[in-house]
Amino acid sequence: MTIQIAKESRKEAIASIERYCRENFPEPVSGLEADGLLSFFLEEIGPLVYNKAVADVQERLQARVMEVDIEVHEEAFQYWPKQGRRR
Incomplete structure (x- = not known):
């Protein structure tokens, strides 16, 4: 894969190289x-x-994916415990 940069960015990069x-x-x-x-x-x-x-x-995304279960985890079988709190 060839890395391409925008025309305006290329002009700025060339000017920077010239100055350097x-x-x-x-x-x-x-x-x-x-x-x-x-x-x-x-x-x-x-x-x-x-x-x-x-x-x-990739490393950062992998770390975020590992946290998804913590952020969106829901305990199963919570109907009866919730009913007990309501009484």
């Missing part, structure tokens, strides 16, 4: 070079980040 390179390296990069770097990172490292996020969500 300008402020941290002796040679700045062009927009085209920054776009290439972004594509590389999305293809090479993006799946790692994506898979970690999915695993984190």
Whole structure:
């Protein structure tokens, strides 16, 4: 699965890469070079980040599913005990 980002987000990411390179390296990069770097990172490292996020969500959902029985549990055979309290 290829990770895609919205066009506007891509523009902002490219500008951020250009700025980072300008402020941290002796040679700045062009927009085209920054776009290439972004594509590389999305293809090479993006799946790692994506898979970690999915695993984190699965873990949280699993924890919530384990709590469902506590939140919605109802005791069976409560008719007679309730009747006894009413008398």
